[in-house]
Amino acid sequence: xxxxxxxxxxxxxxxQKAHVEGQQHPIGIYxxxxxxxxxxxxxxxxxxxxxxxGYLRWFLILTFMLLKAGLIVAVFMHMxxxxxxxxxxxxxPPLLLLVLLAIGAFEADYTFLTRGTFFGAxxxxxxxx
Amino acid sequence: MTQxxxxxxxxxxxxxxxxxxxxxxxxxxFKKVPWYKAMMWIFLxxxxxxxxxxxxxxMTVRASTTEPWPNPSEVFALTLWGHNIPLILIAIMTxxxxxxxxxxxLAVNYGYRKDRVKTFVFLLxxxxxxxxxxxxxxxxxxxxxxxxxxxxxxPMGAAQFGSSFFMITGFHGTHVSIGVIFLLxxxxxxxxxxxxxxxxxxxxxxxxxxxxxxTMGLYWHxxxxxxxxIFALFYLW
Numbered sequence: 001x002x003x004x005x006x007x008x009x010x011x012x013x014x015x016q017k018a019h020v021e022g023q024q025h026p027i028g029i030y031x032x033x034x035x036x037x038x039x040x041x042x043x044x045x046x047x048x049x050x051x052x053x054g055y056l057r058w059f060l061i062l063t064f065m066l067l068k069a070g071l072i073v074a075v076f077m078h079m080x081x082x083x084x085x086x087x088x089x090x091x092x093p094p095l096l097l098l099v100l101l102a103i104g105a106f107e108a109d110y111t112f113l114t115r116g117t118f119f120g121a122x123x124x125x126x127x128x129x
Numbered sequence: 130m131t132q133x134x135x136x137x138x139x140x141x142x143x144x145x146x147x148x149x150x151x152x153x154x155x156x157x158x159f160k161k162v163p164w165y166k167a168m169m170w171i172f173l174x175x176x177x178x179x180x181x182x183x184x185x186x187x188m189t190v191r192a193s194t195t196e197p198w199p200n201p202s203e204v205f206a207l208t209l210w211g212h213n214i215p216l217i218l219i220a221i222m223t224x225x226x227x228x229x230x231x232x233x234x235l236a237v238n239y240g241y242r243k244d245r246v247k248t249f250v251f252l253l254x255x256x257x258x259x260x261x262x263x264x265x266x267x268x269x270x271x272x273x274x275x276x277x278x279x280x281x282x283x284p285m286g287a288a289q290f291g292s293s294f295f296m297i298t299g300f301h302g303t304h305v306s307i308g309v310i311f312l313l314x315x316x317x318x319x320x321x322x323x324x325x326x327x328x329x330x331x332x333x334x335x336x337x338x339x340x341x342x343x344t345m346g347l348y349w350h351x352x353x354x355x356x357x358x359i360f361a362l363f364y365l366w
Contacts, residue, residue, distance in 0.1 A: 022340050024241045034231040041227060041360075045220045048202050048365055058366075065361035069354055076234050076350045078343075084144060085151035086159050090170050097181045104185045108192035115195045 023078040033075045040064045040071075165335075169344045173351045176304075180355050183297050184362055190289040199285035201364045205269070219364045222265050223356065226305075229258035230353040233346045240342035245319060248342060252316035255349065259309040266302045270295075297359055304352050315345045 044064040047057060074080045079087055141160060142150050152158050159167040191198055202215040209217065236251035273294070277284045280292040318324060318337060327336040 022241050022343060024238070027235065027238055030231070030234045030238065034227070034234075037227045037230070038224065041220075041223050044361065044365060045216065045223070048216050061361050061365045065357055068357045072230065072350055072354050072357065076230055076353075077347055083141070083151060083159075083161055084148035086162060086167060086170065088148055089159075090174050093174060094177050094181070097178070097185070100181070100185050101188070104189040105192065108189045111189075111193035112195065115193065119195060 023081055025081070029075060033071050036071060037068055040068050163340045163344075166340065166344050166347070169347050173347065176351065176355075180297075180300070180358070183293075183300065184358060187293040187297060187363065190293060191287070194287040194289055196287040198287050199283065199290045201366075204273070204285060205364065216364060218265065218269055219360065222262055222269075223360050225258050225262050225265070226353050226356050229255045229262070230350055232258065233349045237343045237346045240319070240324075240339040243325065243339065245322060245325060248339070249316050249320045252312055252319060252342070252345075256309050256312040256316065259305050259312065259349075263302055263305050263309065266298060266305075270298075293363070297363060301352070301355055301359060304355070308349050308352050311345060312349070315342060 041064075044061060047060045047064075052060060073091075079091070141147060151160055154160075157164070201219075205217075205219050206213055206215045207217050208214075232251045232254045236248050236255060239247040239251060278291045278294070280295050282288045283291045318330075319342070322328075323330075324337040324339050324341070327338060329336060
């Protein structure tokens, strides 16, 4: 019961705190992240500018993309400082998209194969009529 | 009926134990955030799914076409000062949007410091950068349409290039445009002192406070976030 009483006192305190529960952080960290976003964007542009090709290109592009996305969500959108209940509610469901991604990849692969068979090999297959 | 008690900040457990406690607390699950901020996050989650559907369909059509995909590096090149620079327009747009995200966090920060004028200035700057971005996108669309790119065909290669391009950048541009409008509305509220004096909003009737600047910021950063993915997957791939 002492616990319940404590909650009532805490309730008033929480209401008082409600006005100052916003995300307030020193400006320095924002400027630092801003700088990093510029650096990472320049880097991904340079990948294209210097015509990096093949797996290295994809690796670099995806790495820079994920780093930028991570910095924006973590610091600019304050996910770093939110409670885990909110963080999980928002960041876990998008993982389902990996399933859609896999389905899309299989489907595309199959379509590509079929198109190659039907449209690409017309010279080899003699018409029946 | 009594109101469900909100546990105070000191009592809330942290980490994974905290997440379980929050969800099983028989109270509001999202503690220490204003309700509309939690709802903005849930809206953004649904928007994530919309944009992901576009990007995954783009992957599917691009991987399944037997015709060569137009090279974005060349399609979006511009001739500046006599040099043909690849993808330069998109690079500038990227920097404009990142800068607008930077001015947005400063607006949020000055908002929490109750610095009315600086919050207004940075919100306005964000809106101007956003409008610049939309303007450059309009230029890009015009250029491509003049070159004969259509949603159903284009002179450079696979027809799916046009449909993916107009769908993805069109939806993103719409988001930016809506964002600019709301930035201007929030900026006007800040300048008038609506948030300082807790005047009710014209639509919701809720008391004004500086947390709405952060909620606005979440939307704006999301627009930047989507661009990060479009830039990497559509323009650089």
